[in-house]
Amino acid sequence: MYTDNHNHTKHFSSDARMSAQELIDTCRSLKMNGVAVTEHYEGDYPHDIGVPQIFDISSFFAESSSWLEYAGDFHLYRGIELGYQKHLCSFYDDMIAKYPFDSVILSNHLYRGKDPYFFRDCYDEDMITVYTRYIEEMADMVEGCKNFDIVGHFDYINRYAPYPAPQIKYDQCPESFDRFLSSIVAKGKSLEINTRSVDKMRRKGIDDCMPDPTILKRYYDLGGRWISLGSDSHDKDTLCIHFKEVAEYLHSFGFTENSYYVKRQRFGEPLV
Ligand SMILES: [Zn+2]
Numbered sequence: 001m002y003t004d005n006h007n008h009t010k011h012f013s014s015d016a017r018m019s020a021q022e023l024i025d026t027c028r029s030l031k032m033n034g035v036a037v038t039e040h041y042e043g044d045y046p047h048d049i050g051v052p053q054i055f056d057i058s059s060f061f062a063e064s065s066s067w068l069e070y071a072g073d074f075h076l077y078r079g080i081e082l083g084y085q086k087h088l089c090s091f092y093d094d095m096i097a098k099y100p101f102d103s104v105i106l107s108n109h110l111y112r113g114k115d116p117y118f119f120r121d122c123y124d125e126d127m128i129t130v131y132t133r134y135i136e137e138m139a140d141m142v143e144g145c146k147n148f149d150i151v152g153h154f155d156y157i158n159r160y161a162p163y164p165a166p167q168i169k170y171d172q173c174p175e176s177f178d179r180f181l182s183s184i185v186a187k188g189k190s191l192e193i194n195t196r197s198v199d200k201m202r203r204k205g206i207d208d209c210m211p212d213p214t215i216l217k218r219y220y221d222l223g224g225r226w227i228s229l230g231s232d233s234h235d236k237d238t239l240c241i242h243f244k245e246v247a248e249y250l251h252s253f254g255f256t257e258n259s260y261y262v263k264r265q266r267f268g269e270p271l272v
């Protein structure tokens, strides 16, 4: 089985319902290789949703030391999911350097400064315009920040999209994808394949739910080899969801490893 690189617990992520104990127990019973806890840290989150979107990192390390004890010989990694905004890059780079994280996911939950989860009006524009601008913002993110390992869910923008065929595709904005994917390769980062996105599409009854083959081929052709699987679980019942199916799919494009991180060092485990 695999390492799941992207998960949230209720202790530090306000939208999660799973406890650390449930996370560890479930991963252990699924015979997974390991699991990373990556709580949300959204500096200057633009919406007031009644609960803070950042947490005290020292408290996280203090509290999670008991989770490591509970996990025993099971591999539990302590990561974080940073919410990108352009003006936060150097703040994040400095902040991350101060703590002993295993892995750092950098994600973009905003489109033109608003989270599409709350503001569906961002989809008032046509699909090509929205997706092109989102991928441009993702490229800005990868180019602008330094201290991270994994580029989170490049397909976040299509999770809540109302378009009839919402899957994001290379051919919708090839120049932007080239800029985005080349910057990941140039910086030696890992492209996350987020299986929560696959699951969300499938639950909506959309058959075309796997990541676009052309995006994956282009990443590979540009030299991209590092892929990280993440279920982005907020509940225990979605841990490593669709991993086997997605791993076999990725393998068919030439990718051989699921990348995971220990003390910010990359390791690979076989995809099949
Ligand atoms: Zn996210």
Ligand SMILES: [Zn+2]
Binding pocket: 006, 007, 008, 081, 232
């Ligand atoms: Zn997440």
